[in-house]
Amino acid sequence: MNKPTSHSKGLTLEEIATRRQALKIAIADQRKAVDEAYRQVVSPFTEAKSVTKYIGSNLLSGFTLLESALWGFRLVSRIVRMFRRFR
Numbered sequence: 001m002n003k004p005t006s007h008s009k010g011l012t013l014e015e016i017a018t019r020r021q022a023l024k025i026a027i028a029d030q031r032k033a034v035d036e037a038y039r040q041v042v043s044p045f046t047e048a049k050s051v052t053k054y055i056g057s058n059l060l061s062g063f064t065l066l067e068s069a070l071w072g073f074r075l076v077s078r079i080v081r082m083f084r085r086f087r
Helices: 013-047 051-086
Strands: none
Touching: none
C-alpha cells in the first residue's frame, strides 16, 4: 500500500521535552500574575470591613436562627395538633 511520506524533519523527544518544560514555566508565571491581580482587586474590599458590618452580619445571622426556630416550633405544634385530632 501507499505509505504517507512527509518531508518535514519533525521534533525530537528532547525538543518536545524542553518545549513542554518551557510551557509549564510560562503557565506557572501566568497563574502567579492572575493570582496577584486578583489579590490587588479584592484586597481593598476585604480591608474595608467595619465594626457595623460585623455587628450587622452577626445580627442578621442571629435573626435568621431565631426565625428558623419559630418556623420549626410552628411546624411541630401543627403536627402535634393534627395527631391529637385523630386520637
